[in-house]
């Protein structure tokens with residue numbers, strides 16, 4: 005186990021809570037769901053998911069750290085070294101991703117907020133709905149704190165809401181609203197967009213929030229889970245190199261599933 009160890013009481017309880025909520029909010033059975041998740045050093049989420057009935061081949065581990073990815077690949081499990089934002093933006097339909105687990109454990113910076121959200125808006129590879137879990141660090145992150153302050157001022161919401169999961173969800177719906185205004189600029193629909201977005205937020209996306217204290221018992225981690233409904237076809241140009249990388253992962257997964265050329269079938 006490395007320095008960044010995520011096996012401790014409050015985290016273990018939170019992880020189990022999150023998986024239970026994700027399953028409850030999903031529209032399919034665990035064995036049918038495709039998950040893209042940030043793996044971390046010990047790939048603990050996979051153990052839990054498999055216990056809960058998810059298929060090994062449907063759990064796509066993502067990490068920016070190549071060592072962590074290689075460890076998972078050695079066990080013949082789907083894993084890819086990529087930024088989660090690039091993954092979401094460039095993944096195309098087949099199979100659509102049903103669940104995204106972005107256990108970032110970092111602050112809510114402008115990059116996290118904007119890049120993550122726009123990658124969802126731009127994606128053509130997400131199921132409708134996709135259940136999104138995001139976990140962020142509160143406080144102790146000066147950059148995140150600054151962004152959060154700027155945003156709350158810009159949108160005019162009360163900065164007393166310190167929960168980073170709540171803030172993320174508010175930011176997402178704000179950008180969703182802005183995106184819709186841009187798309188429908190000049191049409192009569194713009195009069196109804198506010199109502200549409202509020203309706204979507206409250207009735208359909210049904211966000212839930214939770215928090216826990218990290219290992220040092222000082223830092224608070226805030227999470228949000230909600231259903232995301234893709235906004236429809238986009239004409240965003242995909243990155244060719246990333247596209248090739250994702251195609252290779254898909255081909256490898258298909259071979260494993262179909263036991264082609266001696267590839268052992270998935271464990272479950």
Ligand SMILES: C[S@@+](CC[C@H](N)C(=O)[O-])C[C@H]1O[C@@H](n2cnc3c(N)ncnc32)[C@H](O)[C@@H]1O
Nearest residue numbers: 010042043044048067068069086087088107109
């Ligand atoms: C908090 S850990 C995941 C822990 C895991 N969910 C668990 O409960 O054990 C986050 C992992 O994501 C990776 N990571 C952070 N931001 C990322 C990004 N934008 N794209 C890809 N990987 C990222 C980090 O290298 C780290 O290994």
